[in-house]
Each structure stands twice: as C-alpha cells, then as structure tokens.
Amino acid sequence: MLSFITWTARPDIFILGNWEVRWYGLFFAIGFYVGYLMISKIFKAEKVKDTWADSLFMYVIIATVVGARLGHVFFYAWDYYSKHLLEIFKIWEGGLASHGGTIGILIAIWIYSKKVTKRSMLWTLDRLVIPTALVAVMIRTGNLMNHEIYGVPTDLPWGFRFIENIRQWQHGADPIFSLPSHPTQIYEALCYLATFITVYTLYWKKPKVKHQEGLILGIFFIGIFLTRFLIEFIKEDQEAFEANMSLNMGQLLSIPFIVAGIVLIVRALKKKPVYYGLEKTKK
Numbered sequence: 001m002l003s004f005i006t007w008t009a010r011p012d013i014f015i016l017g018n019w020e021v022r023w024y025g026l027f028f029a030i031g032f033y034v035g036y037l038m039i040s041k042i043f044k045a046e047k048v049k050d051t052w053a054d055s056l057f058m059y060v061i062i063a064t065v066v067g068a069r070l071g072h073v074f075f076y077a078w079d080y081y082s083k084h085l086l087e088i089f090k091i092w093e094g095g096l097a098s099h100g101g102t103i104g105i106l107i108a109i110w111i112y113s114k115k116v117t118k119r120s121m122l123w124t125l126d127r128l129v130i131p132t133a134l135v136a137v138m139i140r141t142g143n144l145m146n147h148e149i150y151g152v153p154t155d156l157p158w159g160f161r162f163i164e165n166i167r168q169w170q171h172g173a174d175p176i177f178s179l180p181s182h183p184t185q186i187y188e189a190l191c192y193l194a195t196f197i198t199v200y201t202l203y204w205k206k207p208k209v210k211h212q213e214g215l216i217l218g219i220f221f222i223g224i225f226l227t228r229f230l231i232e233f234i235k236e237d238q239e240a241f242e243a244n245m246s247l248n249m250g251q252l253l254s255i256p257f258i259v260a261g262i263v264l265i266v267r268a269l270k271k272k273p274v275y276y277g278l279e280k281t282k283k
Contacts, residue, residue, distance in 0.1 A: 007147065
C-alpha cells in the first residue's frame with residue numbers, strides 16, 4: 001500500500017533567462033478571468049450597467065494585489081521589510097496574504113459602491129464572493145505547485161513529500177524532501193470548492209437569497225475562514241514568530257471574519273429582502 005506521495009511537480013511552466021512563468025501566476029490569472037466572466041453574467045442577468053463589471057474588475061485586481069502584499073508585509077514579515085522597504089515592491093518573489101487581500105477588497109468595494117453603483121457594499125460583495133471562492137481554489141492549487149504552505153508530518157497514506165530546496169532544485173540541485181506531510185493546500189482547495197458550489201447554487205437556484213443582503217457574504221466568510229482556522233491546526237508555521245503562539249497569525253486573523261459571517265447571516269435572515277431598480281417589479 002502506498003505510504004506517501006513524492007511530489008515533484010515543477011512550480012514553473014517555463015524559464016527564459018531570468019524570467020520565470022509559474023503555475024501560481026497562471027492559476028491566479030485564470031481565476032480573475034473566470035471571475036470577470038461570472039460577474040459579467042450576473043450583472044447582465046440583473047440588467048445593470050455594462051460598465052459596472054469592467055470597473056469592478058479593475059478595483060478588485062488592484063485591491064487584491066496591493067492588499068495581499070501589504071498583508072504579508074505587515075502581518076508576517078514586518079521585521080524584515082522594515083529594513084528592506086524597496087523589496088516590498090518585489091511581488092514576483094512571492095509573499096501574499098489572503099487576509100490582507102480580503103481587507104483590500106473590502107476597502108475597494110466601499111469606494112466602488114460609493115462612486116459606481118450607488119448601492120450598498122453588501123449588494124456588490126454578495127455577488128463578488130461567488131467567483132472569489134473559485135479564485136481561492138486556484139490560489140491554493142498554485143501553492144501546491146510551489147511546494148509551499150503545507151502541513152505537519154503525517155503517517156497517513158496520502159501524505160506528500162514536498163521539495164524543501166525548491167529554488168536550488170529548479171536550477172539542477174538534488175531535491176531535499178520534507179517528511180510525508182499533510183497536503184493542506186489540497187484540503188483547503190476542496191473546502192473552498194465546496195464553498196464556491198454552495199454560494200453559486202444559492203445565487204442562481206434560490207432567487208430570494210440574492211436580495212437578502214449579506215447572506216451570501218456571510219456564508220462565504222464562514223466557508224473560507226472557518227476552513228482556514230481549522231486547517232491551520234495541522235499546518236506548519238509560516239513564520240518563526242508563530243512557534244510559541246497558541247493560535248497562529250492565520251487563525252487570529254480569521255476569527256473576525258468568522259464572527260462577521262455569523263452576524264451577517266443572522267442579520268440577513270431577520271431583515272426584509274432588498275430590491276433595486278427593475279428588481280422591484282419581480283418580487
């Protein structure tokens with residue numbers, strides 16, 4: 001019986017000189033493109049302005065990249081970046097934090113709602129989180145290809161041996177393998193996929209749900225961040241300072257989103273559905 005899986009997938013698709021194209025970047029780009037198509041379909045079905053989807057796409061891309069980068073810098077590695085400020089801009093070298101990306105998106109959607117839709121943030125977020133859950137699946141798949149963010153050692157038969165000296169191995173060195181470890185990237189990706197299927201189905205199959213402002217967003221927060229909180233218990237620490245923490249940084253940052261998810265769901269179920277524009281005639 002197979003006692004472990006030796007993972008030797010390369011993180012790069014190809015390398016040209018110093019230019020490296022990675023699966024992580026490709027999955028990220030595919031996620032955003034598919035997300036744009038989904039949002040366009042949703043907005044078209046709701047008969048809102050064609051330009052809203054294009055504007056949202058730009059807001060979200062900028063907010064995700066800037067927020068995720070600054071989240072990594074301030075939440076996980078400020079000791080280093082405070083002494084190397086220019087390296088904050090070297091996003092291509094890695095270092096993005098999903099919690100920072102989420103905060104960035106929330107700020108961007110607040111601005112977007114004020115300037116573009118003139119509707120509540122919750123209206124936009126209830127729709128945006130549908131493709132966002134799918135993007136989360138893509139990102140964790142990219143982490144798998146990068147041999148990063150994996151779990152603690154395990155004797156389960158699906159434990160993965162990841163390459164620890166991935167950069168050196170890419171340039172010809174012999175691989176140094178980790179102990180068989182939990183493939184937490186796969187665990188998270190599967191849970192995020194379940195979250196995507198849930199919010200997608202609720203939006204398209206339960207017409208009333210999309211008018212219960214905050215309900216889909218609340219379910220998304222629970223699905224993504226409760227998953228993150230629980231899986232962190234079997235994940236290797238991302239930074240050395242987490243070694244003596246009862247709950248690591250990822251878990252501490254997840255708690256406010258879990259609480260917000262519960263509050264949003266309770267609030268949405270208590271309040272009357274909200275209708276805008278042409279939707280009022282379809283109640």
